[in-house]
Amino acid sequence: MVAVRDYKTALEYVQTFEEKDGLSAEQLMDSSVRGGLTYNDFLILPGKIEYPSSTVTLTTKLTRNITLNAPLVSSPMDTVTESEMAIHMALLGGIGIIHHNCSPEDQAEMVKKVKTYENGFINSPFVIGPNTTVAEARGLKEELGFSGYPVTETGDLSGKLLGLITSRDIQFVEDDTLLVSQLMSKNPVTAKHGITLLEGNEILKETKKGKLLIVDDEGKLISMLSRADLMKNQNYPLASKSATTKQLLCGAAIGTIEADKYRLQLLVEAGLDVVVIDSSQGNSIYQLDMIKHIKENYPKLEIIAGNVVTREQAASLIAAGADALRIGMGSGSICITQEVMACGRPQGTAVYQVSKFANEFGVPTMADGGVQNIGHIVKAIALGASTVMMGGMLAGTTEAPGEYFFRDGQRLKMYRGMGSIDAMKKTDKKANASTSRYFSESDKVLVAQGVSGSVVDKGSIKKFLPYLYNGLQHSCQDIGVISTAILRQEVDNGNVRFEFRTASAQLEGGINNLHSYEKRLHD
Structure with missing residues (x-):
C-alpha cells in the first residue's frame, strides 16, 4: 500500500513534476500530431484567482502605433460596419472598420461622421453669418440635429467671431425674419488657441455653458468644445481616441485596384487613422504594390494587411511594411472559401503559427473569423493575436446596417458574406469591394465564396x-492573469497550459440532457 503524503507538503510536491499539468501552446499546436485545430478543439486550463475581475486590463495593440482599451474590432462588411457601428465600437474601447462596398465619397463621409461625432476639439464646427435669419437657423436644426452655432463676420470658420446663437435665443421668437445678429449672445465664453483639452473642459464645468469657442489672437474662430462631448467623455472612459486630436479612432477598408488609390485619398482627407487592405488572400503583388503606394504617399497612416494563414504569406507583407496582419481564410460563419477554393487553414492553427512569426518582428495580429463567443476571443488572444475581428457576432445588433424584419416569430436582420453573389452585385460596377476582395473584377461568371442569410436581433452593442x-x-481571472498582455506572456513562458478536446469532451462542455432551455447571455 502506497503511503499517504502529508497534506502540508502538497505545494512542494507539485513542484517536483517535470512539467506543469496540461500542454504548452507549442505542444498543443503541433500539426504533425493533431492536424489543424479550431477554437472548439481545446481549452485553457484554469490558474489561481488572486484579484477581482474588475482589475483585469484588456489594453492591447491594434497596430505598431495604435493602442486600444479593448481587443475588439468590427469587420468591414456591408451588413456589419458603417458609421453608427464604428462610432459605438470606438466609444466602447474597440474600433470599427468601415466597409468599402459603396462609392468612395459615401465611405469617406462615413469616416467623417465618426471623426466628428465626439471631438475633443471640434475642428470644423458649423458656422453661420450675422445675416442668417431665425427661419434659416431653425431649418439648420432640423437638418443637422443640433442648434448651437458660432456666428462669424464671414459666415465661415476663418471669420472673426461675433457671437453664439443657440436654441434658447430663438425658442420663443415668433418673427422668423429676424437676423441672428439681433438675438445672439455677443459675449460667449472663449479661450485662446493652444489651450489643452483638460483646461477647456474645466472652463466648461466652471462656467456651466454649453459651448467653449477657441479663438486666435485676432479673434478669429479656430475650433470649439462642446459640453455634450464632455458628458460623453464621462460616460465612455474606455473610448478609443487619437492621442493628438482626441477624436474617435476610425478605420476603413480598401481594395487593391487602381481606383482604390483615389478612394484612399478621400478617406485620408476625412481623417482616417488606419486602413485595412481587404483581400481574401493577402499575399499578392497587388497588395504589395498598394502597401508601397501607401507608405510613399501617406507614411503616417497605419496599415493592416492580409488576409494570411501561413508564415510565408505573413513574411511578404511584413517585409513590405505592414503595421499589423489580419489572419483568417475561410473560417467565417458565412464564408465558403475553404469549400469552394480548397484553400485556407483551421483558424486556431493559423492564428498561432502566424502570430508566433509576426510577433518576432513586433507586428501585431488580428484574428479574423471563427469567433462565436467570449471563449473564442480569449483563445485567439492566448494563441498570440492582439485583437479579434467580429462579423457574425455583431451582425443583428441595433448599430449594424439594415432593417429588422420578422420571420417565424423572430426579429431578424440580414447578414451576408462579402463573397456572396448578393454583395458582389450590390453596386453597378464589377470592381466593387466584393469582386476586388476576391480578385473577380474581370470574371464573366461570378464564383461565390460566401452566402447570404439572417441573424437574430442581438440588441444594442452598448450592452453587448x-x-x-x-x-x-x-476569463482572465479564471486563467490567473491580470491582463491580456500577461496572458500572452505566460503562454509564451509555458505557464498557461492547454488541453486538447475530443468530440465527446466538446459535447460534455456544452448544454446537454435538458428537455428545453433558454440561453440568455446578458440582461
Whole structure:
C-alpha cells in the first residue's frame, strides 16, 4: 500500500513534476500530431484567482502605433460596419472598420461622421453669418440635429467671431425674419488657441455653458468644445481616441485596384487613422504594390494587411511594411472559401503559427473569423493575436446596417458574406469591394465564396460590448492573469497550459440532457 503524503507538503510536491499539468501552446499546436485545430478543439486550463475581475486590463495593440482599451474590432462588411457601428465600437474601447462596398465619397463621409461625432476639439464646427435669419437657423436644426452655432463676420470658420446663437435665443421668437445678429449672445465664453483639452473642459464645468469657442489672437474662430462631448467623455472612459486630436479612432477598408488609390485619398482627407487592405488572400503583388503606394504617399497612416494563414504569406507583407496582419481564410460563419477554393487553414492553427512569426518582428495580429463567443476571443488572444475581428457576432445588433424584419416569430436582420453573389452585385460596377476582395473584377461568371442569410436581433452593442468586455475580464481571472498582455506572456513562458478536446469532451462542455432551455447571455 502506497503511503499517504502529508497534506502540508502538497505545494512542494507539485513542484517536483517535470512539467506543469496540461500542454504548452507549442505542444498543443503541433500539426504533425493533431492536424489543424479550431477554437472548439481545446481549452485553457484554469490558474489561481488572486484579484477581482474588475482589475483585469484588456489594453492591447491594434497596430505598431495604435493602442486600444479593448481587443475588439468590427469587420468591414456591408451588413456589419458603417458609421453608427464604428462610432459605438470606438466609444466602447474597440474600433470599427468601415466597409468599402459603396462609392468612395459615401465611405469617406462615413469616416467623417465618426471623426466628428465626439471631438475633443471640434475642428470644423458649423458656422453661420450675422445675416442668417431665425427661419434659416431653425431649418439648420432640423437638418443637422443640433442648434448651437458660432456666428462669424464671414459666415465661415476663418471669420472673426461675433457671437453664439443657440436654441434658447430663438425658442420663443415668433418673427422668423429676424437676423441672428439681433438675438445672439455677443459675449460667449472663449479661450485662446493652444489651450489643452483638460483646461477647456474645466472652463466648461466652471462656467456651466454649453459651448467653449477657441479663438486666435485676432479673434478669429479656430475650433470649439462642446459640453455634450464632455458628458460623453464621462460616460465612455474606455473610448478609443487619437492621442493628438482626441477624436474617435476610425478605420476603413480598401481594395487593391487602381481606383482604390483615389478612394484612399478621400478617406485620408476625412481623417482616417488606419486602413485595412481587404483581400481574401493577402499575399499578392497587388497588395504589395498598394502597401508601397501607401507608405510613399501617406507614411503616417497605419496599415493592416492580409488576409494570411501561413508564415510565408505573413513574411511578404511584413517585409513590405505592414503595421499589423489580419489572419483568417475561410473560417467565417458565412464564408465558403475553404469549400469552394480548397484553400485556407483551421483558424486556431493559423492564428498561432502566424502570430508566433509576426510577433518576432513586433507586428501585431488580428484574428479574423471563427469567433462565436467570449471563449473564442480569449483563445485567439492566448494563441498570440492582439485583437479579434467580429462579423457574425455583431451582425443583428441595433448599430449594424439594415432593417429588422420578422420571420417565424423572430426579429431578424440580414447578414451576408462579402463573397456572396448578393454583395458582389450590390453596386453597378464589377470592381466593387466584393469582386476586388476576391480578385473577380474581370470574371464573366461570378464564383461565390460566401452566402447570404439572417441573424437574430442581438440588441444594442452598448450592452453587448460591455458584456464581452466583462466576460473577458472574468476569463482572465479564471486563467490567473491580470491582463491580456500577461496572458500572452505566460503562454509564451509555458505557464498557461492547454488541453486538447475530443468530440465527446466538446459535447460534455456544452448544454446537454435538458428537455428545453433558454440561453440568455446578458440582461
